[in-house]
Amino acid sequence: MRVELRDIHKHFGPVKANDGISLRVEPGTIHALLGENGAGKSTLMKVLSGYLQPDRGTILLDGKPVAIRSPAEGIAHGVGMLHQDPLDFPALSVLDNFVLGSPGPLFLDRRRARRELERLCAALDFRLEPEAPVSSLSIGERQQLEIVRLLWLGAQVLILDEPTTAISAQQKAKLFAALRALAGQGKTIVFVSHKLQEVEELCGPVTVLARGRVAGEVEMPCSPERLVRLMFGQAIATGKRAPVPPGEPVLELERLTVSDWRLEVRDLSLTVRAGEVIGLAGLEGSGQRLLLQACAGLLRPTSGRVRLAGRDLTGRPYRHFLEAGVAYMPGGRLGEGLIPGLTIAEHVALSERSRSFLVDWRAAARSAAERIRHYQIRGEPATPVEALSGGNQQRTLLGLLPPSLRLLLLEHPTRGLDLESTEAIWSLLDERTRRGTAILFASADLDELLDRSDRILVFFGGRVVEMDARTTTVEQLGERIGGRGFD
Amino acid sequence: MEATRRRAIRDGLLQSAGILVALALSAVVLLGMGVSPWEAAARLVGGAFSSPGDIASVLRTWAPVLLCSAGLLLTFSAGMWNIGIEGQVVMGAVCTTGALRLLQGVLPPWAALLLSALAGLVGGALWGALAGALRLYGNVNEIFGGLGLNFIANGLTVYLVLGPWGRPGSASTSGTEPFPRALWLPAFPGFDVSPYEVALGLLAIAAVAIVLRGTYFGLRLKAIGQSLRAAFLLGVPTASHLMAAFFFCGACGGLAGWVLVVGASTRHQLYPLISGGYGFLGVLVVMLANRRAGWVLPISFFFAAIAMGSVGLDSSLAGVIQGLLVLGVLFSQGLQRRYLPREEGS
Numbered sequence: 001m002r003v004e005l006r007d008i009h010k011h012f013g014p015v016k017a018n019d020g021i022s023l024r025v026e027p028g029t030i031h032a033l034l035g036e037n038g039a040g041k042s043t044l045m046k047v048l049s050g051y052l053q054p055d056r057g058t059i060l061l062d063g064k065p066v067a068i069r070s071p072a073e074g075i076a077h078g079v080g081m082l083h084q085d086p087l088d089f090p091a092l093s094v095l096d097n098f099v100l101g102s103p104g105p106l107f108l109d110r111r112r113a114r115r116e117l118e119r120l121c122a123a124l125d126f127r128l129e130p131e132a133p134v135s136s137l138s139i140g141e142r143q144q145l146e147i148v149r150l151l152w153l154g155a156q157v158l159i160l161d162e163p164t165t166a167i168s169a170q171q172k173a174k175l176f177a178a179l180r181a182l183a184g185q186g187k188t189i190v191f192v193s194h195k196l197q198e199v200e201e202l203c204g205p206v207t208v209l210a211r212g213r214v215a216g217e218v219e220m221p222c223s224p225e226r227l228v229r230l231m232f233g234q235a236i237a238t239g240k241r242a243p244v245p246p247g248e249p250v251l252e253l254e255r256l257t258v259s260d261w262r263l264e265v266r267d268l269s270l271t272v273r274a275g276e277v278i279g280l281a282g283l284e285g286s287g288q289r290l291l292l293q294a295c296a297g298l299l300r301p302t303s304g305r306v307r308l309a310g311r312d313l314t315g316r317p318y319r320h321f322l323e324a325g326v327a328y329m330p331g332g333r334l335g336e337g338l339i340p341g342l343t344i345a346e347h348v349a350l351s352e353r354s355r356s357f358l359v360d361w362r363a364a365a366r367s368a369a370e371r372i373r374h375y376q377i378r379g380e381p382a383t384p385v386e387a388l389s390g391g392n393q394q395r396t397l398l399g400l401l402p403p404s405l406r407l408l409l410l411e412h413p414t415r416g417l418d419l420e421s422t423e424a425i426w427s428l429l430d431e432r433t434r435r436g437t438a439i440l441f442a443s444a445d446l447d448e449l450l451d452r453s454d455r456i457l458v459f460f461g462g463r464v465v466e467m468d469a470r471t472t473t474v475e476q477l478g479e480r481i482g483g484r485g486f487d
Numbered sequence: 488m489e490a491t492r493r494r495a496i497r498d499g500l501l502q503s504a505g506i507l508v509a510l511a512l513s514a515v516v517l518l519g520m521g522v523s524p525w526e527a528a529a530r531l532v533g534g535a536f537s538s539p540g541d542i543a544s545v546l547r548t549w550a551p552v553l554l555c556s557a558g559l560l561l562t563f564s565a566g567m568w569n570i571g572i573e574g575q576v577v578m579g580a581v582c583t584t585g586a587l588r589l590l591q592g593v594l595p596p597w598a599a600l601l602l603s604a605l606a607g608l609v610g611g612a613l614w615g616a617l618a619g620a621l622r623l624y625g626n627v628n629e630i631f632g633g634l635g636l637n638f639i640a641n642g643l644t645v646y647l648v649l650g651p652w653g654r655p656g657s658a659s660t661s662g663t664e665p666f667p668r669a670l671w672l673p674a675f676p677g678f679d680v681s682p683y684e685v686a687l688g689l690l691a692i693a694a695v696a697i698v699l700r701g702t703y704f705g706l707r708l709k710a711i712g713q714s715l716r717a718a719f720l721l722g723v724p725t726a727s728h729l730m731a732a733f734f735f736c737g738a739c740g741g742l743a744g745w746v747l748v749v750g751a752s753t754r755h756q757l758y759p760l761i762s763g764g765y766g767f768l769g770v771l772v773v774m775l776a777n778r779r780a781g782w783v784l785p786i787s788f789f790f791a792a793i794a795m796g797s798v799g800l801d802s803s804l805a806g807v808i809q810g811l812l813v814l815g816v817l818f819s820q821g822l823q824r825r826y827l828p829r830e831e832g833s
Contacts, residue, residue: 298720322722330720337720341713349703350710353722358701400721 001027001062001078001156001188003048008057010043017043018054019212025157025205030179030189032203032220034196036231036283036444036481039209041192045159048190049081050074061157080150081159082143094137095130098149120148124178139262140171147178157188164198176202194231194283196224196482228478232446246454247274248309250406250438251295256304258294263462265290267304270457272407272438277429279449279469280442281481282459288442289331291457292409295440296328297321309406327401331411331442333393338385344368344396345381351400371399376424391421398428408432410441414448426452446474446481460486501819502777509815513808520804527804535796543680547752548765549791550680551576551743553688555769556776556783557695558615558739563778564699565732566712571618571633572766574640575611575737579744581644582610584757587666587748588652596669600749607745608738614640615737619730629733645759652757662758666749674751681751689784691739696780708732740766768794771809775816 003025010018018040025031033041046052048059050068058065061077068074074081089097099113114130121128126144134142143163150158160179164172179202183189191203199206200220208215208230216230251272258265265287272278280288293299294306297318305314308324330336338347348371349364368381375395379388385396394417401408413429414422429452433439443449449456453469458480465480479485514524535545555572562569569575586606590599614636621632645660652663672681699705707728710718719725747753747761768790776782793805 318719319722319724328720335714336717339710339713339717339721342710346706346710347721349706350718350721350723354703357703359703359706361701 002060003079003157003188003190004060004063005044005048006058006060008044008047008059009055010040010047010052011055016212018047018057021057021209021212021214023207023214025188025190027156027188028183028186029205030183030191030203032199032206033190033192033209034194034199034206034227034231035209035215036194039231040212041209042161044209045081045161045190045192048074048157049079049159051081075150075153075155078154078156079159080153080155080157081161082146082150082163083161089134092134093130094128094132094134094145097134097145098130098152100149102153116152117148120151124148124181125174126178138167138171140167140175143167143171143175144178151182155187157190158182159190159192161192162194163191164193164195172198194482196227196479196484199227200224224479224482224484225475228475228482231482232474232478246276247436250274250276250309251440252305252307252310253295254305254307256291256294256306257302258290258299259302259462260290260299263287263290264302265459265462265464268464272440274406274436274438275433276455277433277439277441277453279453279456280440280459281446281449281456281477282442283481284444286459287462287464288457288459289411290462291459292328292411292440292442295407296326296409298328325402325404325406326409327405327407328409329397329401329411329413331415333390333397334386337397338393340386341384343382343384344372344377344379344388347385347396347400348381351402371396375399375428391417391424394421394425395428398425404435405432405437408437408439410439412443413441414443414445422448446477450474450477498777498823501823502816505816505819506812508819509812512811512815516807516811517804522804531793531796533796535792539678541795543674543678544752545788545791545795546680546685547750548794549788550684550688550750551746551763551765552768552772552787552791553685553783554691554739554743554746555766556772556787557688557691557780558736559769559773560692560695560699560778560780560783561708561732562736563773564705564712565708565729566715567619567622567729567732568630568770569615569618569633569733569736570630570767570770571615571636572736572740572769573762573764574633574637575614575618575740576744576747576762576766577637577640577644578614578737579607579611579741580748580757580761581640581647581744582741583607583745583748584647584652584663587670591666591670599670600672603749604742604745607741607748609741611741611744612734612738615733615735615740616730618737619733622733623726623729641759644757644761648757648759660759662754662756665754665756670749671755672746672749672751679752684746684750687742687746691742692780692783695739699780704728704731771813775813777820 005021005023008018008021021040021044033045035041043052047054050071050073053069059068060066066077068077068079089100095110095114095117098117117128117130126148128141128145137145147158163175167175179189193199203220206218206220206222208227210231218226249271253268253270256268263285268291280291282288290299294301297313297316297320300315305312307313308326311324313320313324334340345364345368348368349359365381372379372381375398377392377395377399379392385393388396394413414425417425429439450469450472456467456469456472456477458465458467460483463486465485467477467480517524517527535541555576559569559572583603583606586603587599590602618629618632618636621627622629648660648663649658654664672683674681699709707718707723710723711725711728715725743765744762748755748757772783772787772790775786790809793809
């Protein structure tokens with residue numbers, strides 16, 4: 001089935017996730033959709049599969065314009081999508097998950113479904129036990145289940161959104177073999193990824209997206225340098241940051257291992273000195289958040305030590321980290337950083353961690369007004385934080401930090417902000433580093449990483465390499481983020 | 488500032504619109520039953536306010552609802568659905584009865600009453616804290632934990648009434664031996680409500696209003712209710728505050744249980760299902776008031792009046808009207824959330 005997207009627009013508030021994207025995918029090919037985080041890949045594919053409705057634009061399947069209003073309609077048209085996180089029902093069995101969503105008659109013909117499941121698995125060399133509970137399956141096996149389920153429902157077009165994030169090397173090889181076999185049968189495969197090596201290995205045509213638009217279309221093989229330039233733009237690193245003479249060690253990590261249900265950062269040792277700025281690069285979910293949360297005391301490391309200003313705080317509660325002068329500014333400004341429904345003044349009162357019983361609202365309003373002036377927040381003490389723009393929310397978050405800090409941990413401090421707000425945020429942060437605060441920040445913006453950091457840690461699937469921000473080029477950093485040099 | 492005020496006015500209007508729609512629906516139901524809505528309204532008001540006795544009974548119903556609502560304002564602010572309030576009322580009544588059984592004849596009546604109030608308060612508070620602990624440390628959703636604890640509290644009442652505290656010779660589920668008049672809260676002659684019970688309810692609401700508006704404790708509860716994660720990251724001790732919210736809510740429920748045992752015109756005994764749905768009524772009141780203490784007063788009074796006024800009416804009607812009102816207002820709140828998202832900054 002030939003897929004054509006024409007002039008797809010999709011906005012989320014002020015963010016143009018898809019800004020006039022046109023794309024053509026031929027049957028029998030594995031077509032790569034490449035781009036950094038936030039380039040618009042997932043949005044575009046959700047539009048194609050019916051999870052999102054475009055604001056504007058046309059979808060044509062085999063030349064016929066179609067409207068796909070829901071995932072069920074997508075499947076009815078033959079378009080099926082595999083999500084980054086499997087959307088299955090862990091408590092049910094493999095077979096139950098397999099038949100879920102089948103439009104068949106009221107009563108299931110389980111025996112026939114079971115035969116179909118076994119036939120499809122055999123054809124693709126998948127090994128799934130029909131009666132096993134899905135909760136006992138690995139992520140890779142759950143993916144396999146989802147693929148055979150979509151095929152059984154009649155999918156002619158298979159969309160895979162970052163399918164290799166959490167699966168083992170063997171499972172990856174099996175997945176790629178299956179995709180090649182399916183393409184050989186004439187199915188249309190769209191492979192969404194940010195990993196250059198996988199695209200090189202698997203795909204023919206490549207469409208590169210950047211900032212919601214098509215940045216280029218190439219046919220593999222093609223040099224990785226060219227792909228990186230298409231993905232990240234032409235910007236040239238200048239190393240604008242005036243280095244702060246580093247002082248005493250503030251943060252010492254010793255063979256730190258942290259993990260969550262899908263990822264592990266293993267054996268990381270790191271010393272950060274006062275005034276130093278460390279950029280954490282890598283695609284979202286490669287381990288940067290794990291490191292930040294471990295440094296903030298929000299995630300207990302599996303092994304290793306965390307020392308702050310010489311004091312061992314491994315395994316201590318978050319409270320002790322706060323008292324030791326650590327602050328963590330999460331990526332979700334509203335709901336994680338700021339509390340929707342409360343005003344700036346209420347936030348100021350909360351952040352003071354006062355021991356008295358009654359709130360002195362007049363003092364809180366005064367203090368809020370002062371911070372509003374100093375941090376140039378466009379708002380008033382009585383403004384609810386959700387009424388602030390993104391840049392003003394970020395400045396409010398900065399304004400709530402205690403005056404003296406040893407270590408500041410930031411997730412995407414300038415994501416979604418315009419140039420002016422970005423500059424303002426960084427001048428406030430630089431002021432802190434001059435007073436001896438060390439900063440660790442995660443960012444997806446290569447220029448920001450190169451311009452603002454002294455050192456950069458690149459994360460790839462939980463593994464970490466260190467780069468010197470002053471001697472690294474955008475191309476080198478981009479390739480590292482894409483996984484070069486990690487094997 | 489201006490935007491905030493506009494939003495408050497808009498929300499108030501929508502809320503009132505929901506009430507009007509619900510009243511219109513109630514009228515339709517009444518018409519369908521062949522009853523004139525005007526006549527029904529007149530009977531309702533008449534039933535609630537035609538004699539001093541009626542007014543007294545409205546006030547008597549109002550007091551426990553006020554107490555439960557006061558407590559629930561705290562847990563609702565913290566984002567917790569303390570459905571276990573009914574059990575907390577029951578445990579308050581159980582502890583009150585236990586204390587009175589021990590103290591009657593030993594201490595002067597006023598001292599026995601005072602200490603039994605303390606016992607009821609502590610009983611309810613601990614039962615509330617148990618729901619909170621299940622939520623915090625056992626990872627049991629407070630709604631299900633609360634329901635379970637309600638069943639246990641009621642089971643315990645039946646056991647006590649039939650067993651150890653049963654009436655000598657003829658233990659039955661009708662209740663324990665009623666307490667003598669000396670252990671009743673004093674009422675006005677000819678106006679069968681005690682100033683103490685109503686005052687206690689009003690005092691509780693006032694105290695909670697002050698706590699929510701003017702103290703760090705109240706501010707932190709609100710922060711937790713809006714976003715537990717963000718509040719925690721800001722350094723709010725979330726666990727202790729949530730426990731405190733459940734504890735104080737249970738304390739208010741326990742006091743309501745005390746009122747239901749010693750009030751001016753109650754049965755003055757412990758009997759199964761003594762909480763009588765006042766706790767659930769409190770949940771509805773606080774939900775309708777959208778967690779604002781000021782709104783709790785009129786809304787709870789209105790419900791008390793409907794409950795009493797409908798005694799002269801077909802009593803099933805009161806339930807229908809209450810239900811329609813609640814659903815109407817909740818529906819309008821739902822529409823608000825769906826179609827009028829909070830304005831985001833540019």
